[in-house]
Amino acid sequence: MTEVIQLTDLKKGQKAVISELAVFDDMRRRLQDIGLIEGTVVECVGKSPLGDPCAYIIRGAVIALRSEDSGRVMVYRKESEHQGAREGKEQRDEAPDMALAADTASICEGKAGQEETEDVLWG
Numbered sequence: 001m002t003e004v005i006q007l008t009d010l011k012k013g014q015k016a017v018i019s020e021l022a023v024f025d026d027m028r029r030r031l032q033d034i035g036l037i038e039g040t041v042v043e044c045v046g047k048s049p050l051g052d053p054c055a056y057i058i059r060g061a062v063i064a065l066r067s068e069d070s071g072r073v074m075v076y077r078k079e080s081e082h083q084g085a086r087e088g089k090e091q092r093d094e095a096p097d098m099a100l101a102a103d104t105a106s107i108c109e110g111k112a113g114q115e116e117t118e119d120v121l122w123g
Contacts, residue, residue, distance in 0.1 A: 016075035
């Protein structure tokens with residue numbers, strides 16, 4: 001069985017699939033509005049020097065979330081690419097978003113320069 005963890009527990013480069021939002025107020029709606037809905041694949045692409053906020057690729061966009069908010073998002077880690085037929089179907093379903101996400105991740109990983117990237121992500 002797959003272990004459910006908080007989104008904040010992901011390390012840079014790890015991917016996960018959203019299983020639920022553990023919040024039931026206006027914040028739930030805000031999280032859903034930025035693409036955090038059940039079944040969505042997210043990837044941690046960076047953490048600020050003090051660890052809060054963290055940047056995630058969500059449906060092709062880089063979004064920074066405070067630990068307080070990302071701690072309410074429950075996920076399960078996305079397993080290796082050799083997981084089987086079900087995994088293959090999920091990859092085909094998410095292919096357009098992941099192509100854009102890969103472009104965004106490459107920008108964040110240094111094509112624009114490390115210092116510039118940190119300024120863009122963390123102000």
